[in-house]
Amino acid sequence: MTTTETIDLSTKLGRLSLANPILTASGTFGYAREMASIVDLTKLGGILPKTITRDPRPGNAPWRTVETSAGLLNAIGLDNDGVDYFLANHWPYLKSIGSPVIVSIAGKSQEDFVYLAQRMNEAEGLAALELNVSCPNVSGGVDFGTDPRSCFDVVSGVRNAISCPLLTKLTPNVTSIAAIAKAAADAGTDAVSCVNTVLGMAIDWRKRRALLGNKVGGLSGPAIKPVALRCVYQVASQVNIPIVGIGGIATVDDCMEFFIAGASAVQIGTANYYDPQVSTRLIDHLPDAIRSLGARSLQEIVGTLQ
Amino acid sequence: MPHYACNAQFQTCRIIENLQIADDTFRIRIESQAIARETLPGQFVMLRIHGCNDPLIGRAFALYDRYTEDHAQWQGIDLVYLVKGKFTQALSRLSEDDLVAMNGPLGNTFSVAPVDHLVMAVGGVGQTPMLAVGREALGSQKFGNEVDELIDGEQTLSRNGYAKKVTLLYGARTAGRLAGIQDFRNAGFDVRLATDDGSIGEPKPVTDLLLDLLEVAPATESIRIVCCGPEPMMAAVSAIAKEKNISCEVSLETPMACGIGICFSCVAKIRQTDGQWDYQRTCVEGPIFDSAKLVW
Numbered sequence: 001m002t003t004t005e006t007i008d009l010s011t012k013l014g015r016l017s018l019a020n021p022i023l024t025a026s027g028t029f030g031y032a033r034e035m036a037s038i039v040d041l042t043k044l045g046g047i048l049p050k051t052i053t054r055d056p057r058p059g060n061a062p063w064r065t066v067e068t069s070a071g072l073l074n075a076i077g078l079d080n081d082g083v084d085y086f087l088a089n090h091w092p093y094l095k096s097i098g099s100p101v102i103v104s105i106a107g108k109s110q111e112d113f114v115y116l117a118q119r120m121n122e123a124e125g126l127a128a129l130e131l132n133v134s135c136p137n138v139s140g141g142v143d144f145g146t147d148p149r150s151c152f153d154v155v156s157g158v159r160n161a162i163s164c165p166l167l168t169k170l171t172p173n174v175t176s177i178a179a180i181a182k183a184a185a186d187a188g189t190d191a192v193s194c195v196n197t198v199l200g201m202a203i204d205w206r207k208r209r210a211l212l213g214n215k216v217g218g219l220s221g222p223a224i225k226p227v228a229l230r231c232v233y234q235v236a237s238q239v240n241i242p243i244v245g246i247g248g249i250a251t252v253d254d255c256m257e258f259f260i261a262g263a264s265a266v267q268i269g270t271a272n273y274y275d276p277q278v279s280t281r282l283i284d285h286l287p288d289a290i291r292s293l294g295a296r297s298l299q300e301i302v303g304t305l306q
Numbered sequence: 307m308p309h310y311a312c313n314a315q316f317q318t319c320r321i322i323e324n325l326q327i328a329d330d331t332f333r334i335r336i337e338s339q340a341i342a343r344e345t346l347p348g349q350f351v352m353l354r355i356h357g358c359n360d361p362l363i364g365r366a367f368a369l370y371d372r373y374t375e376d377h378a379q380w381q382g383i384d385l386v387y388l389v390k391g392k393f394t395q396a397l398s399r400l401s402e403d404d405l406v407a408m409n410g411p412l413g414n415t416f417s418v419a420p421v422d423h424l425v426m427a428v429g430g431v432g433q434t435p436m437l438a439v440g441r442e443a444l445g446s447q448k449f450g451n452e453v454d455e456l457i458d459g460e461q462t463l464s465r466n467g468y469a470k471k472v473t474l475l476y477g478a479r480t481a482g483r484l485a486g487i488q489d490f491r492n493a494g495f496d497v498r499l500a501t502d503d504g505s506i507g508e509p510k511p512v513t514d515l516l517l518d519l520l521e522v523a524p525a526t527e528s529i530r531i532v533c534c535g536p537e538p539m540m541a542a543v544s545a546i547a548k549e550k551n552i553s554c555e556v557s558l559e560t561p562m563a564c565g566i567g568i569c570f571s572c573v574a575k576i577r578q579t580d581g582q583w584d585y586q587r588t589c590v591e592g593p594i595f596d597s598a599k600l601v602w
Contacts, residue, residue, distance in 0.1 A: 001320055030568035034590065038566065050570070065563045065571040068390075070360040072563060078568045079585060210320050222359050273564035274354055274363050276409065277316055 007287035008297035011045070011264045011286040013242045014190025015126045015166035018100060018265060021298055022255070024129060025246055025269035026104035026169075027051060027085050028306075031090045031096060038276045043283055044099045045265060049090060051104040051132045054112050056082040061213035064113040066202045071248075072270050073200050075214030077104060078135060083119050100127035102167060106135055110157045111146075121162040128164055131155060131189075134171035134196035135218075145196070153211050155187035167244060169193040172224075177231045178238035191242040192277025193267065194231045198224050217240035222248040229261055236303050240241065250278060252285045262303040268290030283296040308590035309414045311566045315340045318356055319408045323371075324400055328399035330389045331431070332398050335373055335382060341410050342380035343370045346449045347438035347556060348429060348594050351410030352565035353385070356589040357402065361393040364409065366589070368435035368534075368560050371489070384500045386485060388431040412565050415463035416555050418442070422528040425522035426495070427543045429477040429512050429535030433486060435557055436474060439532060440495050442470065454576035469530075473519065474533060477512030477539070481505035513542045520550055533557070533597070544597035560588045 009020040011083045023046035024032075031049045032041055043046065059079025066073045080086070083105075094103025103126060105116040120126055124125060133144035133151060155168055168184040171175055202211040204282040206211045212214070228247020235243055236275045245263030249255060250271035258266050271278045285297075295301050315338065322335040326463045341351060352364035389398045400406070416439055424443045426436045441447040445467020473496040478484045479505050493539050498515050499507030508514070512535070523529060531554040540556045540565040547554030562572040567590035576586040576599050582599045586592075 028568060030566075030570075031432070034308075034567040037310065037312050038314065039315065057435065061562050061573075062573060065363075065561060065569065066361045066571065067361060067563075070362055072363055072570065074563070074569070076570050078571070176480065219521075221362055270362075273569055276311075276564070276566060276568075 001178050002304045004187035005291070005296065007290050007295075008299070009283070009286060011298055013244065013264060014242045016190055019229055020283050020286070021259070022279050022286070023244065023265055023267045024048060024272060024279055025104070025267035026132065028269040028272045031094065032192050033090075033093050035276065039280055041097045041287060042099055043280045045101040046102050046127065047094070047097065047281070048102045048104050048130055049094060050080060051078055051106045051135065052083050052116065053106055054083055054116055055086065055241065056080065063213055064213055065157070066211040066217075067077055068200070068202055068219065069115050069223060071219050071221035072273070073202055073212060073217040073219050074101065074197065075212045075217030077214060083288070087119065087123060087173055095123070095125035101125070102128040103130050104130040104132050104169070106132040110154045113154050114161045117158045117162045120162055125159055126164055128160070128190070129158070130167040130169050130193060131158060131168050132196070134169050145180060146174050148179050151180050152183040154188045155184050155189050159188035163191040167191045167193050171196045172227050172231050172247075173199050178234045179181055180238045181235040181241060185241040187237050187240070191244055191264070192235060193244040193246055194235055194263075195228045196249050197229055220248065225254060229257055232258055232263050233261040233305065250275065252282055252289045255286060255302075256289050259298065259302050260305050262305070264302050282300055307392055308567060308587070309412075310441070310590055311404065311409070311412055313344050313394070313567070314409055314411050314412055315425070317341065317407070318405050321383070321400055321402055321404045321406060323402055324398070327386070328485035331386065331483065331485040332389065333370065333384055333386045333402075334358055334397065335384050336406060336591075337382040338408060339381055340381060341408060341455050343384050343451065345369045345383065345411035347416040347442045349411040349413050350565070350593060351383070351385070352412065352562070353397070354407040354512070355396055356405035356407050361396055364407070364565060365393050366412075366565055367412070368557070369438050370434050370486075371437055380417045386434045394468060397592070407408055409565065413589060414426050414591075416557075416594050417530070418468045422469070423471045423473065423523070423529045423530075425473050425475065425529055427476045427516050427531055427533045428574045429539040431485075432533075432557070433474070433476055433490075434533030434534070437489055438508070439495060440472040440490070441493050443467060443472050446493065455486065457482045457551065472496070475500075475512050475515040475519065477501070477515070479503070480601045488555065489585050511542075511545060512539060516543060516546055520546070520552070530554070536560070537572050537602070540597075541602040544602065547597055555594050556597045556600065557593050558595065559593070562589050565589045566587070577601055
């Protein structure tokens with residue numbers, strides 16, 4: 001029966017090969033241990049733990065998240081205990097899972113990024129790094145993702161320092177995301193992750209106060225899916241680089257739209273919060289959707305928008 | 307060790323009823339044998355309207371009560387909620403047979419160490435965890451699997467009655483907002499009320515009820531305070547507990563996006579052993595904290 005024919009879900013992001021295209025987005029999956037009794041972690045195409053920085057950061061004052069229409073604003077502020085703590089306390093568990101772990105790093109300077117990359121490069125079992133040059137909640141971080149030259153410099157700095165595959169996570173809060181993606185590609189990134197959150201704000205008019213402790217934050221969830229899809233499409237049509245789609249993805253239909261637009265993989269973010277078992281369910285149901293297009297593999301459908 | 311979702315169920319559940327029980331206050335009855343069986347007093351569930359993307363994110367609600375129709379097993383749970391924002395407005399419009407997504411049980415529990423007198427100080431909609439807490443304290447109901455629980459490999463105390471007496475100090479804005487008074491009285495709690503406007507009980511804050519109680523409490527009686535309500539009220543109760551050197555636990559209601567420890571939204575400032583504070587996640591490190599550890 002053709003309906004039981006195995007569909008090849010494997011995908012490649014430059015030098016990084018993955019068994020399937022469903023990854024969990026950084027900052028929306030804790031350090032994976034939290035999800036161990038909820039999700040079969042070994043099924044995931046890849047796991048991105050919460051972004052780490054060189055030094056510990058307490059993060060922003062509450063409120064850190066506010067729900068908006070079909071979306072979520074956040075300004076967590078890269079709350080993390082720093083790379084030393086991460087390597088000592090989170091890495092042993094993460095590397096034991098067996099799924100590819102892609103570590104997200106963020107720095108305030110190119111030196112920070114290179115330092116973090118070198119520290120992580122020593123970690124046994126690292127699948128890849130994702131450079132978070134686009135976190136909107138940390139001053140300094142967003143600059144690398146909004147200027148092609150800065151983006152090129154930080155990516156090439158890391159690329160020259162270490163050998164593991166690199167993803168570069170881009171912000172949609174720019175005039176031309178394709179220009180930034182091209183800079184990252186020229187600098188040697190293996191893939192670009194499109195997109196980080198969309199800058200936004202929520203206000204309590206009665207109190208005349210911003211609801212987020214940080215006043216502004218990043219919007220995620222289904223509300224931003226059209227923005228993310230547009231970004232993936234624009235990068236795919238202008239730059240020859242593998243793309244990881246991110247932004248409001250929660251259903252098989254969402255995944256398929258991103259694949260058709262040009263994404264070779266997707267990351268599930270905010271949906272983990274409200275539907276914690278969504279990722280593995282998507283992996284189970286993707287083959288039927290791919291089969292319905294008459295294809296036998298994910299690769300046959302990536303970037304086939306007509 | 308944080309309380310990750312080690313025994314949580316992720317279910318789509320049927321609403322059995324959704325009743326208004328006070329001004330702007332509803333009690334929703336949701337079918338789930340597993341969650342009724344597993345949930346301990348003080349723990350919470352994340353609730354979402356099935357298939358709905360707006361409101362998108364789940365909301366946390368403490369276990370209020372469990373129900374049974376056949377008296378053979380618990381068939382589901384009751385939650386009490388105040389209609390306040392978009393989610394609770396939408397929830398209040400649901401009725402029998404509508405579906406919700408429910409994840410739970412989540413979070414930690416109050417201490418079950420033996421004590422003579424458990425004093426529950428609550429305000430606003432903070433009374434909701436206390437029916438189950440007080441029943442367990444008095445030993446009138448058992449919660450969880452009827453065996454000693456293993457949470458993160460640590461054996462907890464056998465969950466039998468642990469208090470000789472339970473008093474509920476309950477403050478609200480106005481009489482119409484007081485919800486569940488009869489349930490608390492039926493459960494054998496000494497219920498003392500205060501409203502801001504004096505429409506029932508005395509026109510004073512719940513902290514005054516606490517001070518009145520402590521003033522006449524026998525010196526030989528051991529007391530523990532458990533507290534849930536608006537943050538200024540919990541801070542004031544904590545200050546009284548500190549001054550009188552009484553053990554006090556508070557249940558925090560910081561805004562959560564996930565309830566399972568992955569988003570780092572619901573943080574509170576918790577004092578560390580070195581005297582410094584760190585933001586910790588209320589959903590997996592709490593929601594219940596020793597008030598002495600909180601930095602208000």
